[in-house]
Amino acid sequence: MTGPVKNDTVFLAVTPEGIEYTLYPAGLCARFCAYGLDTLFQWILLFVFFIVYFFVMGAAGGFWIFLLVRFGLDWFYHVFFDLFFNGQSPGKRILGIRVVLNDGSPVNGGASFIRNLLRFVDGFIGLYLIAFLSSVISSAFRRPGDWAAGTLVIYTWQSQIPQQTHKMEWLSELPLILPPRALSFEEKQGILMFARRYPLLGPARADEIAGPLAVSLQRHENTTSRRTLHRPSDYLLCIARSFAGEI
Numbered sequence: 001m002t003g004p005v006k007n008d009t010v011f012l013a014v015t016p017e018g019i020e021y022t023l024y025p026a027g028l029c030a031r032f033c034a035y036g037l038d039t040l041f042q043w044i045l046l047f048v049f050f051i052v053y054f055f056v057m058g059a060a061g062g063f064w065i066f067l068l069v070r071f072g073l074d075w076f077y078h079v080f081f082d083l084f085f086n087g088q089s090p091g092k093r094i095l096g097i098r099v100v101l102n103d104g105s106p107v108n109g110g111a112s113f114i115r116n117l118l119r120f121v122d123g124f125i126g127l128y129l130i131a132f133l134s135s136v137i138s139s140a141f142r143r144p145g146d147w148a149a150g151t152l153v154i155y156t157w158q159s160q161i162p163q164q165t166h167k168m169e170w171l172s173e174l175p176l177i178l179p180p181r182a183l184s185f186e187e188k189q190g191i192l193m194f195a196r197r198y199p200l201l202g203p204a205r206a207d208e209i210a211g212p213l214a215v216s217l218q219r220h221e222n223t224t225s226r227r228t229l230h231r232p233s234d235y236l237l238c239i240a241r242s243f244a245g246e247i
Contacts, residue, residue, distance in 0.1 A: 023104060025140040026097040026153045028132070037091030042073045075116065082112035092153070102150045105196065115145035171195060177238035180220040187213070188243055195240040198233065206233040 026034075049069055081089040087099035087107045099107045099115070121144045122131035131143040140152055183191075190213070198206055214232035217239070 023100075023140075023152060024155045025142075026095070026155055027141055028135055030095045030097055030155075031135075031141065031153055034089070034091035034095040034097060037094055038077070038089050041090050042077055046070060046073060078116045079109075079112045082107050082116075083109055088156075096156050097153050098156050099151055099153055102152060105193075107151055111149040111151050115149035115151050118143075118145035118148055121145070171237065171241040174234075174238050174241050176241055177235065178242050179239050180217055183243075191236050191240050192243075194233075195237055198237060201233075203231070203233070207231050209233075210236045 046066075046069060050066065053065060078089055081087075081092075082099055085093070088097075092098055099112070101107055101111060122128055134143050134147070135141045138147075140146075142152065146152060194206075194209060201209070210232040214235045218235065
């Protein structure tokens, strides 16, 4: 559940667990400047690549290589930084903004690809009128790609989103428990989502959320090896550690 509150510069995001975030969407000026910087960086990368390429290879295949590299930068530059740099391209990092999902969680591959695929809509016939109008009338300055992908661009220094829930290095401090049965992809995703949001939940709420699945999994353990963890949330977190790097 998400929605704007009071004015266009504040956005309230509510997770399924009832945790509220206050998000501050980045306005047109910040987004335009970030996009301009990223475009400059892309051209610098392209220029450096061809200086090196022509130095090593000469002029052989130069035009086609130019088209291929330009295509790759146009389509995957922003996706790469969305996924591997916490939603921040170099331009966004300089301006202090980043891409997140509507509920404030880190952007995923599918959402990033969709929002960047629709950049061609923003720049239809080179005027960027569609992106401008969409951002002006939107409650959170969203362009068409953001609407389609369910994303926001927010200020990082104002938005109250805990950063430690993204990479979850703290899971390595927990004991490892292997799942007593094969888990579906959806179950793994659910357990990982629970682990990401665990630092935001109180003990009672965490156990309430983890309880049904934890009890179901513990039934599949044999009597001699069954764990006696006091809290269902502990059990799911220890399982999350066993496959946190898989998906």
